[in-house]
Amino acid sequence: MPDVSEAAIDTIVIGGGLHGLSASLHLARAGRRVVVLERSWVGRHASSSSAAGVRTLNRDLAELPISLESQDMWHNIEAIVGSDCGFRAYGQVNVAEHPKHVAVLEKRLALTRAAGYTHEELIDRAELTRLIPAISSHCVAALIVRTDGAADPHLTLRAFRRSAESAGVTIHEGYGVTAIERVGSDWQVHADGRSFVAPTVVNAAGAWAGDIAAMLGDDIPLGHKASMMIVTERIAPLLKPVVSVVGRPLSFKQSDQGTLVIGGGLQGSADIQAQKSFVDFSELAKGARAATDLFPSVGPLRIVRTWAGMEGKTDDHLPVVGPSPTASGVYHAFGFSGHGFQLVPVVGAILADLIVHGGTNRCIEALSADRLMARRPAA
Amino acid sequence: MSRTADLVIVGAGPAGMAAAVTARRHQLDVLVVDEQAAPGGQIWRDVEAVSCKPQAAFLGNAYHEGLAAVGRFRASGATYEPNTKVWQVEAGPRAFLTRDGAASSVKARSMLLATGAQERPVPFPGWTLPGVMTVGAAQIMLKTSGQVPVEPVWIAANGPLALLYAAQLLKMGGRIAGFLDTTPAIDVSATIPKLAAAAFAAPGDLLKGLGWIVNLRRHVPYIRHVARIEAFGTDRLERFRYETASGVAATVDAHLLLVHEGVVPSIHPTLSLGCVHNWLGGQDCFAPALDAWGETSEAGIFVAGDGGGIGGAAVASLRGEIAGLRIAARAGRISAVEAQAAAQPIRSRLKRALTARSFLDAFYRPRASIFVPADETIACRCEEVSVASIRAQAAIGRPGPNQIKASTRAGMGPCQGRQCSYTIASVLADAEGRQVPDIGLYRVRPPLKPLTLDELASLDDVGCPT
Numbered sequence: 001m002p003d004v005s006e007a008a009i010d011t012i013v014i015g016g017g018l019h020g021l022s023a024s025l026h027l028a029r030a031g032r033r034v035v036v037l038e039r040s041w042v043g044r045h046a047s048s049s050s051a052a053g054v055r056t057l058n059r060d061l062a063e064l065p066i067s068l069e070s071q072d073m074w075h076n077i078e079a080i081v082g083s084d085c086g087f088r089a090y091g092q093v094n095v096a097e098h099p100k101h102v103a104v105l106e107k108r109l110a111l112t113r114a115a116g117y118t119h120e121e122l123i124d125r126a127e128l129t130r131l132i133p134a135i136s137s138h139c140v141a142a143l144i145v146r147t148d149g150a151a152d153p154h155l156t157l158r159a160f161r162r163s164a165e166s167a168g169v170t171i172h173e174g175y176g177v178t179a180i181e182r183v184g185s186d187w188q189v190h191a192d193g194r195s196f197v198a199p200t201v202v203n204a205a206g207a208w209a210g211d212i213a214a215m216l217g218d219d220i221p222l223g224h225k226a227s228m229m230i231v232t233e234r235i236a237p238l239l240k241p242v243v244s245v246v247g248r249p250l251s252f253k254q255s256d257q258g259t260l261v262i263g264g265g266l267q268g269s270a271d272i273q274a275q276k277s278f279v280d281f282s283e284l285a286k287g288a289r290a291a292t293d294l295f296p297s298v299g300p301l302r303i304v305r306t307w308a309g310m311e312g313k314t315d316d317h318l319p320v321v322g323p324s325p326t327a328s329g330v331y332h333a334f335g336f337s338g339h340g341f342q343l344v345p346v347v348g349a350i351l352a353d354l355i356v357h358g359g360t361n362r363c364i365e366a367l368s369a370d371r372l373m374a375r376r377p378a379a
Numbered sequence: 380m381s382r383t384a385d386l387v388i389v390g391a392g393p394a395g396m397a398a399a400v401t402a403r404r405h406q407l408d409v410l411v412v413d414e415q416a417a418p419g420g421q422i423w424r425d426v427e428a429v430s431c432k433p434q435a436a437f438l439g440n441a442y443h444e445g446l447a448a449v450g451r452f453r454a455s456g457a458t459y460e461p462n463t464k465v466w467q468v469e470a471g472p473r474a475f476l477t478r479d480g481a482a483s484s485v486k487a488r489s490m491l492l493a494t495g496a497q498e499r500p501v502p503f504p505g506w507t508l509p510g511v512m513t514v515g516a517a518q519i520m521l522k523t524s525g526q527v528p529v530e531p532v533w534i535a536a537n538g539p540l541a542l543l544y545a546a547q548l549l550k551m552g553g554r555i556a557g558f559l560d561t562t563p564a565i566d567v568s569a570t571i572p573k574l575a576a577a578a579f580a581a582p583g584d585l586l587k588g589l590g591w592i593v594n595l596r597r598h599v600p601y602i603r604h605v606a607r608i609e610a611f612g613t614d615r616l617e618r619f620r621y622e623t624a625s626g627v628a629a630t631v632d633a634h635l636l637l638v639h640e641g642v643v644p645s646i647h648p649t650l651s652l653g654c655v656h657n658w659l660g661g662q663d664c665f666a667p668a669l670d671a672w673g674e675t676s677e678a679g680i681f682v683a684g685d686g687g688g689i690g691g692a693a694v695a696s697l698r699g700e701i702a703g704l705r706i707a708a709r710a711g712r713i714s715a716v717e718a719q720a721a722a723q724p725i726r727s728r729l730k731r732a733l734t735a736r737s738f739l740d741a742f743y744r745p746r747a748s749i750f751v752p753a754d755e756t757i758a759c760r761c762e763e764v765s766v767a768s769i770r771a772q773a774a775i776g777r778p779g780p781n782q783i784k785a786s787t788r789a790g791m792g793p794c795q796g797r798q799c800s801y802t803i804a805s806v807l808a809d810a811e812g813r814q815v816p817d818i819g820l821y822r823v824r825p826p827l828k829p830l831t832l833d834e835l836a837s838l839d840d841v842g843c844p845t
């Protein structure tokens with residue numbers, strides 16, 4: 001039985017991560033009555049476990065146009081969600097440790113330049129050590145985007161949640177979607193004993209979005225990631241930019257609190273159905289080695305906590321953003337493959353375009369669900 | 380480096396040592412690791428070295444029983460690695476450790492967690508000021524280095540450990556400015572039957588406790604039913620105020636205030652393993668669910684000693700022996716029937732040893748404000764989050780501990796919630812009209828012990844069998 005009180009809603013967003021929140025915020029501001037259904041609590045998965053790097057550097061060219069627009073939105077984030085979300089534009093730097101790795105950086109720079117982009121810049125050792133005095137002197141050069149940076153995932157979640165709610169979005173936590181049916185031209189969504197009916201559904205269910213897509217009739221192959229993070233004790237200011245390195249798994253930065261936040265895509269393991277993830281310390285040791293090689297002074301610091309966060313991963317590591325190729329009224333936003341935090345502001349705006357105006361000027365052709373569905377061998 | 384063993388035991392206290400001796404009797408290959416420099420655990424800390432020092436004379440008979448237990452353990456043939464921190468335990472079972480700055484892992488057929496208890500945190504306004512410290516920490520100094528505080532100390536505490544410490548301190552020439560007994564007035568009708576049972580089962584223990592109190596009251600100002608404490612000072616403790624249940628209050632100058640409100644099982648390892656835990660209402664804490672042999676809900680992972688529920692040294696040893704038998708059976712060294720037969724007499728002794736427990740639990744139950752302290756109290760000392768700010772968050776939705784952690788940073792600091800998880804759960808339960816067992820504790824994120832980046836970088840378990 002549909003809830004009478006919910007009869008008036010026109011969009012159901014499944015998943016209360018940052019993408020679900022951003023979509024609901026933009027939709028509500030465009031006048032839609034939106035309900036967010038979140039199985040556990042807002043931000044429980046990828047969005048609160050994120051490294052929250054706001055990075056355009058080294059992005060796939062296919063998602064670079066929307067990523068650059070998202071970057072502008074980040075620089076204006078206070079106006080959008082009433083909080084700076086802890087965003088600090090201290091730059092993102094991809095370091096070459098060996099002369100042979102400089103060629104990798106040069107090749108990347110040539111690629112973006114040829115496509116007409118100028119945001120990336122190659123810097124030499126002198127400029128690198130000027131920007132990051134603590135970095136090991138064996139590093140020879142780096143690619144940098146000076147306007148990139150990082151935010152605080154918890155502040156970002158709080159700001160998006162608060163803005164969505166004040167725009168009129170209703171968030172139901174503890175409601176896991178278990179079945180979806182077509183009822184006339186509407187969708188009836190069943191979640192923990194309640195049901196919700198609306199003509200439009202947004203699938204922002206993160207690592208579980210493949211299951212939701214299947215309930216809606218789309219068979220979209222989705223793998224998963226379980227990226228691991230390390231946080232150390234607090235220390236005096238050590239560096240400002242976010243540092244990654246060619247050929248090794250590392251992303252290294254210092255938070256406002258003074259802790260070092262170390263990630264870089266090293267994989268733990270996950271039992272997606274059980275919603276559990278596990279740290280693999282043998283793997284994580286590689287991250288610790290990369291960190292102490294690049295910043296020898298940090299070796300004695302104590303690790304305070306580590307974790308692995310679960311997220312959906314596609315074959316080509318690009319997200320699925322756009323309407324369902326088969327089901328009307330269904331929109332997908334998932335498969336961010338470990339780099340969706342930066343895209344949060346823009347993807348919500350894109351979904352609102354698609355749902356409210358029936359189309360968007362933004363460049364999302366490469367992100368359609370079709371591309372993945374076509375690849376699946378015929379049964 | 381990666382190794383294997385039939386049994387890896389974490390913790391060389393009464394439970395761990397007894398299990399090691401039992402498992403070795405059945406020829407298991409046993410590795411015992413412990414953070415401390417010598418076997419004995421909390422109760423028999425450093426007992427071999429101390430037995431030759433002057434303070435030995437003052438530490439009491441129970442301490443000397445430890446010497447015999449350590450002797451049996453040393454002779455058992457178990458591999459013993461002191462100064463070793465276990466910072467991660469996994470199903471498998473597998474343990475990750477560091478020793479001398481190098482990390483390694485051990486894969487075992489069975490793992491016994493004998494990691495004991497931790498002092499229950501004692502939050503009250505001002506409890507984080509330097510100069511306020513726990514009786515347990517003071518006792519460690521007394522046991523290992525014979526350190527007696529120069530100035531007279533104040534003790535505000537509840538429970539046998541504090542009485543024992545006070546007695547030891549006086550014998551070693553220390554001075555006590557005053558003993559504020561925070562044990563609440565007992566509900567006589569509920570406690571008398573338990574007392575009777577306890578007196579019947581273990582009269583010696585009870586008399587010993589009474590003896591300490593009588594002796595203490597003869598030598599130091601002794602104030603009963605202290606219900607409220609508030610500490611003041613700019614950079615460290617300067618003064619504190621106390622008030623009894625009947626409203627008698629005083630403010631005194633002090634530089635050292637020792638507090639204690641009993642101990643709770645240290646459950647971080649079993650929480651991180653995802654083992655099922657039960658709420659022990661009588662002890663106001665969680666403990667891993669264990670079968671009759673001490674096995675947790677994770678196959679091959681056992682708990683013995685205070686980590687499975689507070690029982691004291693004698694209970695811990697017996698439970699260690701029982702677990703050791705089952706572990707020997709798992710390894711195929713004895714049959715299930717043999718293990719059962721061998722366990723029989725130990726279980727009878729265990730039953731007797733446990734009789735006094737429920738009386739002690741009821742008698743020494745902490746006052747309510749230890750669980751839900753006043754608003755201005757710091758709940759999480761690592762991140763300096765007050766009770767008031769937890770309450771403010773509780774007003775938005777019905778958050779659980781993990782959401783509180785994300786929104787306030789409480790529990791994110793170096794102690795990883797060991798100090799504040801019960802306070803957060805109790806404050807949330809109070810604010811949301813729920814029960815602590817329904818609220819639960821933070822999800823535990825590894826490592827279990829602080830580990831440096833250099834130590835993790837040294838981990839090389841290539842070739843580890845999985």
Ligand SMILES: Cc1cc2nc3c(=O)[nH]c(=O)nc-3n(C[C@H](O)[C@H](O)[C@H](O)COP(=O)(O)OP(=O)(O)OC[C@H]3O[C@@H](n4cnc5c(N)ncnc54)[C@H](O)[C@@H]3O)c2cc1C
Binds near residue numbers: 019
């Ligand atoms: C460790 C780590 C580091 C990262 N670092 C970066 C970085 O530096 N930069 C960057 O740009 N990106 C980064 N990312 C990626 C980024 O965090 C994610 O792309 C982004 O947070 C995804 O948001 P989401 O809303 O799609 O997913 P989630 O936050 O996972 O939200 C999905 C939600 O759907 C809910 N859900 C699932 N199934 C159901 C159901 N049946 N019914 C109801 N609700 C359901 C889940 O409970 C969950 O809350 C990182 C990710 C991780 C894990």
